[in-house]
Amino acid sequence: MDRITWPRLRDDLASTRRGAAAFLQNLDAAHTTSSTEWFIRWIEIGDAHGILGNAKRREGKIDEAAMAWLCALTAFEVAKRLTTETAVQGEDASVKIASAIKTFGSLEQKIECVQIECYDQSEIQAHYLPADSCSKAPAIICISAEDETATTLLGRLLPAAAHRGMSVLAVTYDDISGNRRGQSNETLSCCLDYLSTRPDIDATRIGVYGDGIASALATDLAVSDSRVAAAVCDGGLWNWARTRAAVEWVTGVSEAQNEEVIAARRLRLIRRLRCPVLVMAGGRGVVSISEAIRLQNACAAAKMDLQLGIPRTTITDVGEVENFVISDDRIFRWLEQKLLLGSAV
Structure with a gap:
């Protein structure tokens, strides 16, 4: 992995999307790491953003909570791309995405x-x-x-x-x-x-x-x-x-x-x-x-x-x-x- 590092948790949407774009752009350099490992890492990143979003919601910081869940959606989408259409992981990512959309939509009825x-x-x-x-x-x-x-x-x-x-x-x-x-x-x-x-x-x-x-x-x-x-x-x-x-x-x-x-x-x-x-x-x-x-x-x-x-x-x-x-x-x-x-x- 000369040109790619493990993606990190980023605290705002722009940074999260820049990190996701950079990861996908350099994915060809990650041949020594399996897609399953990358999938797990991006699911972990999405889950971490979800935990942050829930914490912000409890604090009444709705805008920050919404931002965290948008970051989670980006991470889960990256994870979904790293699976085949028939893989169980792909179904897991879709479930995560559906749950994140539901939570985001419940924030001041945004959807x-x-x-x-x-x-x-x-x-x-x-x-x-x-x-x-x-x-x-x-x-x-x-x-x-x-x-x-x-x-x-x-x-x-x-x-x-x-x-x-x-x-x-x-x-x-x-x-x-x-x-x-x-x-x-x-x-x-x-x-x-x-x-x-x-x-x-x-x-x-x-x-x-x-x-x-x-x-x-x-x-x-x-x-x-x-x-x-x-x-x-x-x-x-x-x-x-x-x-x-x-x-x-x-x-x-x-x-x-x-x-x-x-x-x-x-x-x-x-x-x-x-x-x-x-x-x-x-x-x-x-x-x-x-x-x-x-x-x-x-x-x-x-x-x-x-x-x-x-x-x-x-x-x-x-x-x-x-x-x-x-x-x-x-x-x-x-x-x-x-x-x-x-x-x-």
């Missing part, structure tokens, strides 16, 4: 469970985290990846979203997606309706963030609903890739068009988006890095507001581990600047 009525009279359940400010704040609709529960999504996003002056509405992919064409757009538009009617939300500053395959749903919403002010999405590349694959399958030949023609088609798709866009390529996303770079170059030439983020990953004995801390902080920093500050990243 609300809300029911959103859809146009077909059905309802979906969502989790709402209000902004720190009492004035009208921007809001973000966050859609989980296909294999994520609301608890999994919240456990990862709460520490990244906290104290940024923005509200968060978390929904799951399964609740949003449907077999009927256009149903996901309708359901997400209902989420926009809900946020727009809340007195604590500025209806002109609502963004959407889709994780994993949900990034395509975020694109569709931004295209279909002009109320979206910023989108973290796939920029239309997922549907673009599927369309190209379908054409090649039907014709039996690979598409042999020149790059100028292909670039023009990409731009036609992205021009339908009338808001700033951040495309996350690679990692847990569904977007090809090479296609995203081509799209970014085309948008730069056309003076369109599209930026590209590429998550950092490390290969370990449990597979590819993404540095979620850097990725999530990048996403929420971009959303904060687009929706709250109105400046370029």
Whole structure:
């Protein structure tokens, strides 16, 4: 372990997340230490933060208690990344995360469970985290990846979203997606309706963030609903890739068009988006890095507001581990600047 040391308990959220990011960044240097050992250490760190949070709560220091539990969530999320999907440790980490979210949500009711009525009279359940400010704040609709529960999504996003002056509405992919064409757009538009009617939300500053395959749903919403002010999405590349694959399958030949023609088609798709866009390529996303770079170059030439983020990953004995801390902080920093500050990243 020449370039990595055992992670330490840190007494504030920024330090905890910097430590977690540094650990994940240098995970390839930890080959002499098993993922199980790292898992145990990060669970211990999360538990220590939880003990501190409970102590602060008993002292009536609610803000400090909330900070400690956000640190615990970051530590437990790191631990979860160090297990396989079928490992018992992964289930243990998920239980820890669920318990930490419940405790954090009990602190002055920071997390609300809300029911959103859809146009077909059905309802979906969502989790709402209000902004720190009492004035009208921007809001973000966050859609989980296909294999994520609301608890999994919240456990990862709460520490990244906290104290940024923005509200968060978390929904799951399964609740949003449907077999009927256009149903996901309708359901997400209902989420926009809900946020727009809340007195604590500025209806002109609502963004959407889709994780994993949900990034395509975020694109569709931004295209279909002009109320979206910023989108973290796939920029239309997922549907673009599927369309190209379908054409090649039907014709039996690979598409042999020149790059100028292909670039023009990409731009036609992205021009339908009338808001700033951040495309996350690679990692847990569904977007090809090479296609995203081509799209970014085309948008730069056309003076369109599209930026590209590429998550950092490390290969370990449990597979590819993404540095979620850097990725999530990048996403929420971009959303904060687009929706709250109105400046370029």
